[in-house]
Amino acid sequence: MTATIERGSATAPVNSPKKAPARKRPGGFLGSSNGKKVVMAVTGAVMVLFLVAHMLGNLKIFFGRDSFNEYAHALRTLLEPIAPYRTLLTILEIVLVVSVVMHMWAAISLSRRASHARPVKYVAKKSQANGYATHIMRFGGATILLFVIWHLLDLTFGVVNPEGFNSTPADRMVSGFDASRWWVTLIYAVAVVMVGLHLRHGIWSAFQTLGWANRNRYRALRVTAAAVSVVLVVGFLAPPLAITFGVIK
Amino acid sequence: MKYTEGPEIRDAKAPEGPIEGRWEKRKFSARLVNPANKRKLHVIVVGTGLAGGSAAATLGELGYNVTSFCYQDSPRRAHSIAAQGGINAAKNYRGDGDSVYRLFYDTVKGGDFRARESNVYRLAEVSVNIIDQAVAQGVPFAREYGGLLDTRSFGGAQVSRTFYARGQTGQQLLLGAYQALERQIAAGTVTMHTRHEMLDLIVSDGRARGVIVRDMVTGEIERHFADAVVLATGGYGNVFFLSTNAKGCNTTAIWRAHERGAYFANPCYTQIHPTCIPVSGEYQSKLTLMSESLRNDGRVWVPLKKNDTRAPGDIPEEERDYYLERIYPAFGNLVPRDIASRAAKNVCDEGRGVGPGGLGVYLDFRDAINRLGRDAVEKKYGNLFEMYERITGENPYDVPMRIYPAVHYTMGGLWVDYDLQSTIPGLFVIGEANFSDHGANRLGASALMQGLADGYFVLPTTIGDYLADGPFGDVDEEAVAEAEIKVRTKIERLMSVNGTRTPDSFHRELGKLMWDYCGMERTEESLRKALERIPELREEFWQNVKVSGTAEELNQVLEKAGRVADFFDLAELMCLDALIRTESCGGHFRAESQDADGEALRDDENFAHVSAWERTPDGPVLHKEPLEYEYVKMTQRSYK
Amino acid sequence: MNLTLKVWRQSGPSDAGRMVTYRVEDVSPDMSFLEMLDVLNERLILEGDDPIAFDHDCREGICGMCGMVINGVAHGEQRATTTCQLHMRHFEDDATITIEPWRAAPFPVVKDLVVDRSAFDRIIQAGGFVSVPAGSAPDAHSIPVRKEDADAAFDAATCIGCGACVAACPNGSASLFTAAKITHLSLVPQGQPERLSRAKAMVDQMDAEGFGGCTNTGECTAVCPKGIPLDAIAQMNSDYLKANSK
Incomplete structure (x- = not known):
């Protein structure tokens, strides 16, 4: 790949006196900083869609444990009998895992690039762009990852759940957020808020990265990003809080 | 200081015949260089402003082997970038009676009959190509709603022939030239040396063959050789310390070439720009120009009374002296720069100046804001107003601006013939660095025109004729x-x-x-x-x-x-x-x-000539180049 | 005014550098920031000290030569202002001011506050132009350009290449600089033929120079003396994506 572009009817012979670039040229689209940003945007979008579905599913708990369990079961039996048990869910899980891994890979890679780009730090540095959310993306991402691991152990595999693995999803959920386990609800709440902050910048940022943003849309995009984040936060917090405070028994 | 008078310069090498055909004639008579030989011909260009940048890029495009130098850290920073108002071109897109001939006429007259007719005509002729070239490069000139280029009228002209890009025309034109230059650097035709300062000219066997430069980062003294040297190092207004020039602008390159034998023409012609922000204290390091275009809508005035210390808003209409409108009713606030400057000096000398030290006059937009509305004024001059407020802490929408003349441009420079060649064979001088086409006074928006005319169109043709004899072999x-x-x-x-x-x-x-x-x-x-x-x-x-x-x-x-x-x-x-x-x-x-x-008051009988100075061990020697006017009748300038 | 300055001093690229404290007295509020440094330097020269090296040229906010991080902000806290246009009236008496160079690996320090920004020139070399040799242009009115496009192109084209965007970016990204040129030329018809190849070449060069990637924090546009808008970067992203999907 070359960095010079076709010069059309150049009237001069072309040779390359260009100084050797400071760093090795990265390979291909995924090697470029923009390519990595696109990876973040696309995988982020996949995860946002997942979160929306996940949230809607969670809300089933308000229609009773059976409704919730049916939903959980349906996830596994969808497409049956055409495809074997758990086909769709497995595909979804694979897509999700790939998204998470690629999102993290791109984030780590960009973050390493950033630290190479500024080897000597400022003695004094003051942020001029207002936007608390933008500055905690990496920290937020790492926190969310830790939470997701805990979350899977708790409610998917039941390893740290009082009901264990051999129980219905609704049981695990209700017992997991029991008032006696208020600290679980607290961890969950903190993590969900973190997700919200992450998305407030992330959703807007994805549009910017994919080149769909412009100054006429900025306001609308920021409002949308904030709205989606708030809806998700509220939607995710409603069931555990309802359980902890005894609204759902 | 003693000086002697040497022989007159009789031939500046302009072709004969009707003025309309002279440049065409020269272009045809200039010998061409075989494309295969161009690569073997080496040209050094010093300076990367409009003239130097465009020349280096164009010579590169033509296939010459070019080495370019600038003292800044990037060729994009040359001081052409600071030109605000615009660039003249005889496009007559407005159909308001403009023509090449009229631009030629205005420039000769504006230069107070101290410029060469042939050169000025060529400048007016080439001006139209500059706009085409710049637009093709993507220069975002101001446009009208129909998508066509907008123009405005500028000091000293009664037609609307000035193309502009808000208040940053110089920047946009320079970036166009800079981008063309970078394209050639990438193509390998131009080798760029930034943070290098030219300290001497190498003259070998009577020809300019190279330069001695100092690498400003390491202090190393380097020698660079070529078949021809082009100086595009700008003017010397900084001799006044305070001027609108950039801090780094200097005379060293042309002065040391002068010491090597190049004649220096009309050094005393200095343009004082009437609309600069006044000095605020001893520590002042430079003066900032407010574009002359402000005079299109701003009205210049001082209090009628001497030492009037009232705030401008408290001075009633009848106690204000709109002195330019009063003295020059035909042109009013748009009189040429020298007249506007001197008028300001005169009212300040009378004790009617305003601001600290009484060295300032008002430039008032009150009437323009009332007539056009604040939005329209902001659209036209927003960035200039902002700049003013940043420097002075005063808001020109509410309080009239204070302006005072400052040194802005030097019409003098190294003497060059019609081919832009100095008295040292192989040393070409372009842009503000030469004594150029502006005579004793430059019209507004003509500096950009001249720099680019020299760099894109004139020099690349004329230097070929010289280089057709090259390569010139080893340097002594x-x-x-x-x-x-x-x-x-x-x-x-x-x-x-x-x-x-x-x-x-x-x-x-x-x-x-x-x-x-x-x-x-x-x-x-x-x-x-x-x-x-x-x-x-x-x-x-x-x-x-x-x-x-x-x-x-x-x-x-x-x-x-x-x-x-x-x-x-x-x-x-x-x-x-x-x-x-x-x-x-x-x-x-x-x-x-x-x-x-x-x-x-001109004295055409005794001074209708260019004063070209030669430097010799026995002191300066004056060579006069008589100026003849076949087309524009010499008249005493009057803007009344 | 009396001020305490904490200035980054570094004698050359190989020196580690350190902050040095100076006291400057009798500063006039009408002075520009650079004039204040001039006054200090005049004193340092006479005292036999090495004056503080800093880049500057036009001193009217357009050449892009000057630039320092003042109290943690590129070009100081005054918005839309270059260092040379910053005036001392915006500082409090007896204030302590820290002054640092742009800090980015692709901008190595030459001396004190002077950095090497030639990486920007190489990004332009990669494609920041329209390939049109002098003399080959058609009449300027042959292609009308919508006023809105011309104005938006101008907004992007006002970039002065000072490097404040890189200095302010937490990632040391040159996205705003690169995007400004890509956007300028994408918005005018003359820039269309090379539009996608230009975006690709310039972004790849930006990466090759070692700048960081953009994470849309908006720090760049906040310090940009010309207020180059953030949507320039969206435009660049869009063109780059299209260039890569061809």
Whole structure:
């Protein structure tokens, strides 16, 4: 790949006196900083869609444990009998895992690039762009990852759940957020808020990265990003809080 | 200061015949260089402003092997970038009666009949191509809703022929040239050396064959050879210390070429720009220009009463003197720069100036805001207003701006013939660095035009004719060594004085002296005083200057000291030139030569010539180049 | 005014550098920031010290030569202002001011506050132009350009290449600089033929120079003396994506 572009009817012979670039040229689209940003945007979008579905599913708990369990079961039996048990869910899980891994890979890679780009730090540095959310993306991402691991152990595999693995999803959920386990609800709440902050910048940022943003849309995009984040936060917090405070028994 | 008079310059090499056909004729008669040979021909271009940048890019496009130098860290920063108002071109897109001939006529007249007709006609002719070229490069000129280019009228013109890009026309045109230059750098036709300063010209067997430069980062003295050298190093307005030039602008390149034999023409022609932000204190390091375009809608006034300290808003209409409108009813606030500047000086001398020290006049937008609305004014001048507020802390929407004249442009420079070649064969000089096409006064929006005309269109043609005889073989080693030793000796001398005054303090003193004695108004007495004082100050400089650090590193004090040293010599020549030109013309106003109304009075009988100075060990030698006007009848300029 | 300055001093690329404290007295509020440094430097020269090296040229906010991080903000806290246009009236008496160079690996320090920004020139070399040799242009009115496009192109084209965007970016990204040129030329018809190849070449060069990637924090546009808008970067992203999907 070359960095010079076709010069059309150049009237001069072309040779390359260009100084050797400071760093090795990265390979291909995924090697470029923009390519990595696109990876973040696309995988982020996949995860946002997942979160929306996940949230809607969670809300089933308000229609009773059976409704919730049916939903959980349906996830596994969808497409049956055409495809074997758990086909769709497995595909979804694979897509999700790939998204998470690629999102993290791109984030780590960009973050390493950033630290190479500024080897000597400022003695004094003051942020001029207002936007608390933008500055905690990496920290937020790492926190969310830790939470997701805990979350899977708790409610998917039941390893740290009082009901264990051999129980219905609704049981695990209700017992997991029991008032006696208020600290679980607290961890969950903190993590969900973190997700919200992450998305407030992330959703807007994805549009910017994919080149769909412009100054006429900025306001609308920021409002949308904030709205989606708030809806998700509220939607995710409603069931555990309802359980902890005894609204759902 | 003693000088002698040498033979006249009789032939500036302009083709004969009707003026409309001269450039065409020259283009055809200029020999072409075989494309295969161009690569073997090496051209050095010093300076990367509009002239140098466009010349280096174009020569690269043509296939020459070009080496380019600039003192800044990037060629994009040359001071052409600061030009605000616009660029003239005889496109007649408005259908308001403009034509190549009219632009030619206006420029000759505006230059107070001290420019060559042939050159000016060519400039007007080429002006139309510049706009085409710039638009094709993607320069975002202002446009109208129909998608066509917008134009405005500019000081000294009654047609609307000035193309502009908000208040940043120079920036946009320079970036166009810079991008073309970078394209050639990538293509390998141009080798760029940034942070390099030219310190001497290498002349071998009577031809300009290279330059001695200093790498401003390492302090290394380097030699570069070529078949021709092009100087595009701008003007010398910084001899006044305070000017609208960038801090780094200097005369060193052209001055040292002058020392090597290139004639220096009309050094005394200095343009004072009427609309600058006044000085606020002793520490002031430079002056900032407010685009002349402001005069299209702003009205210039001072209080009728002397020493009126009321706030401008408290001065009623009948106690205001809109002096430009009063004295020059036909042109009003749009009179040429020299007239507007002197008028401002006169009212301030009367004690009617405003602001600190009484050195300022108002430029008021109240009426424009009432007539057009604040939004329209903001659209047109928003960035200029912002800039003003940033510097002065005053908001020009509420309080009238204060302006005062400041040195802006130097019409003088190295003498060149019609081919832009100096008196040293192979040394070409373009842009503000040559004495050029503006005569004794440059019209607004004509500097950008001239720089780009020289760089894109004129030089690339004419230099080919010279290079057709090349390559010129080896450079005489002795000449190179001599030049290098001269440079090194000068640096060592500056480093070794170790006195008690900084280069800047000398520069400041020299500048004040020049402003007082050789500024807007010059008299025999003031010039004689300056000619007495300059050598004394120069003597003190060489005895008492202090340069810190070493010569083998980035040393901004050393750079400055070397430039100031050359300014002393130039200042002396400027004053001498001003002294013997006892007439007033354009940017050169001799108090002794004015009519009953206080207007500049030319003396065509004795001074219709270019004064080209040769530097010899026995002192300066004056060569006159007579100016003849076949097309534009010489008249006393009148803007009343 | 009296001020305490904490200035980054570094004698050359190989020196580690350190902050040095200076006291400056009798500063006029009407002085520009650089004039204040001039006054200090005049004193340092006479005291036999090495004056503080800093880049500057036009001193009217357009050449892009000057630039320092003042109290943690590129070009200081005054918005839409270059260092040379910053005036001392915006500082409090007896204030302590920290002054640092642009800090980014692709902008190595040359001396004190002077950095090497030639990486920007190489990004332009990669494609920041329209390939049109002098003399080959058609009449300027042959292609009308919508006023809105011309104005938006101008907004992007006002970039002065000072490097404040890189200095302010937490990632040391040159996205705003690169995007400004890509956007300028994408918005005018003359820039269309090379539009996608230009975006690709310039972004790849930006990466090759070692600048960081953009994370849309908006720090760049906040300090940009010309207020180059953030949507320039969206435009660049869009063109780059299209260039890569061809």
